[in-house]
Amino acid sequence: MSSTGTILRTAAQLYAYHGHHDGPHFAATDGRLDPAAAIFRAVTGHTPHAFTNDDETALLLITTNQPAMDAIRTLSAVLPTQPPTTDGIPDHIEHIATLTAYAALGQPPAGPDTVLGNLHRAAQAADVLNAFPTQHPHAA
Numbered sequence: 629m630s631s632t633g634t635i636l637r638t639a640a641q642l643y644a645y646h647g648h649h650d651g652p653h654f655a656a657t658d659g660r661l662d663p664a665a666a667i668f669r670a671v672t673g674h675t676p677h678a679f680t681n682d683d684e685t686a687l688l689l690i691t692t693n694q695p696a697m698d699a700i701r702t703l704s705a706v707l708p709t710q711p712p713t714t715d716g717i718p719d720h721i722e723h724i725a726t727l728t729a730y731a732a733l734g735q736p737p738a739g740p741d742t743v744l745g746n747l748h749r750a751a752q753a754a755d756v757l758n759a760f761p762t763q764h765p766h767a768a
Contacts, residue, residue, distance in 0.1 A: 631695065632702050632758070633751040633752070634751075635671055635696075635699040636667070636747050636754060637748070637751045639663070639669070639670040639747055640748055642670055644744060646661045646666070647659065647661070648740040648743065653683055653686070654683070654686045655675050655680050657680050659675075661675065662725060663724045663725070668690050668693060668696045670696075671695045672693070672696075700720050702750045702753060702754045703747065704718070705750070706749045706750045
């Protein structure tokens with residue numbers, strides 16, 4: 629098992645326990661989480677107050693947490709579309725918010741089961757990617 633896979637499985641458990649948040653911000657005041665908040669909580673063990681009312685601070689907390697961003701990028705990679713870009717830089721946080729919590733491409737909003745399925749699929753992908761040893765070129 630990879631650490632990213634473990635983070636994503638833990639995020640799935642937290643998401644299932646705390647509930648599906650599809651409103652503004654990253655979390656609801658009653659504890660419900662969106663996927664990015666569940667991933668952050670899986671890494672840190674808590675949900676900062678900023679997640680319920682301050683998107684700028686919440687984004688800063690998420691983007692500066694490398695294990696959380698690795699898990700978010702992995703989740704983004706298993707989704708069926710490409711992440712939106714700003715100046716050529718993929719926005720993986722927006723991607724998982726758009727495709728797992730909000731309506732996208734004319735589809736109805738994803739429900740909790742779809743979000744959980746995506747989290748578990750991403751965990752399996754992380755495990756597979758980390759199952760292969762790093763290849764080092766042989767010295768000539």
